[in-house]
Amino acid sequence: MTIDRRSFLAGAAATGVAAAGLGTLGTGVASAVNRYPLPTGSSALRVLVTGDAGTGEKPQYAVTDAARKLHAAKPFDVALGLGDNIYETGPDGPDDKQFQNKFEKPNAGLDFPWLMTLGNHDNTAIFPGDGGWLLRGNTEVEYHKRSRRWYMPERYYSVSLGVVDFFIVDLNPLAAYIPPFLSPEWNPDGHYMTAQGKWLDKSLAASKAPWKIVCTHHAYVSNGSHGPAGDYDGLPAPMNGIEAKRFIEKHIAGRANFLFSGHDHSQQVFENVAGLKGTRQIVSGAAAKSTSKPSTKRFRSKYENHQDRGFMTLDVDSSSLKLSAYEVKANAPGAREAFTTTFGR
DSSP: OOOOHHHHHHHHHHTTGGGGGOSOOOOOOOOOSOOOOOOTTBSEEEEEEEOSOTTOSHHHHHHHHHHHHHHHHSOOSEEEEOSOOSTTTOOSSTTOTHHIIIIITTTTTOOSOEEEOOOSGGGOSSSTTOOOOGGGGHHHHHHTTTOSSEEOSSSSEEEEOBSEEEEEOOOHHHHOSSOOTTOGGGSTTSHHHHHHHHHHHHHHHHOOOSEEEEEOSSOSSOSSTTOSTTSGGGOOTTTTOHHHHHHHHHHTTTTSSEEEEOSSSSEEEEOOOGGGTTOEEEEEOOSSOOOOOOOOOOSOEEEEESSSEEEEEEEEESSEEEEEEEEEOTTSSSOEEEEEEEEEO
């Protein structure tokens, strides 16, 4: 008898296999690696935005080849990696060769800091992408001490770059397909998420940057196959991300200019969404995979592509943020600028 993914996840949650998430949190330690320096104090910034990249396969290389051409013409200062950094089941320790094969080698020549976000595949317990072994994500924090590019000093953190403050948020405990029933640390009202919420409230309130960008793996809204928070994959609560929806509405909506997310293997630029109170949702999760499924059109968007691989770029100064989406065709070299829009303050 075969069991589809949705049935497996629902059954796994019901039997409480999330015991794999038991444990204590690790903490990031300052690296001795001669890493690429953060462009702090910048009055203008050029940002490469990728998500769901870590396959080490030809489509990922096609995307990074295209990004390298743009970098050669007009250099990037920093990159965002929006989660699912190591497919399919995350790394096995900070010395796992997957970091080389699925991050360092594909991104050779893109020599600047990569601000990395944890995704559900990075926290796999049993089924690829179930998000049920949250301690596995600490391996990616440890890799911060071994890489010049990879920047992830903690599971969640902020970086102030002058014209932009980035806030990297970990929603995985609230969106795991195997909820952490047996580990109170990770519960929605547990220590980890409570501390993260307080940190985010304080950090966003204290930020004086012209632009505030929050990065998560899981999106608040999406017209892709995973769907929006509160209805992920058509699963029952809490696997449907209802707690992620509540966290975003409480701690992010109306407090940041943008919410950048991956998870759905597509690129989407949304119009204003009521629940986000003016915070704009952007999805960029097509750096190695695509869904090839049509848009659900549940939410109004300015641009969507669910078929092609791709990435985005940001050109930011104190008064404007220009966002461009690039499409990378499976059988054609380079990238096509398919969409661009400028947001003003």
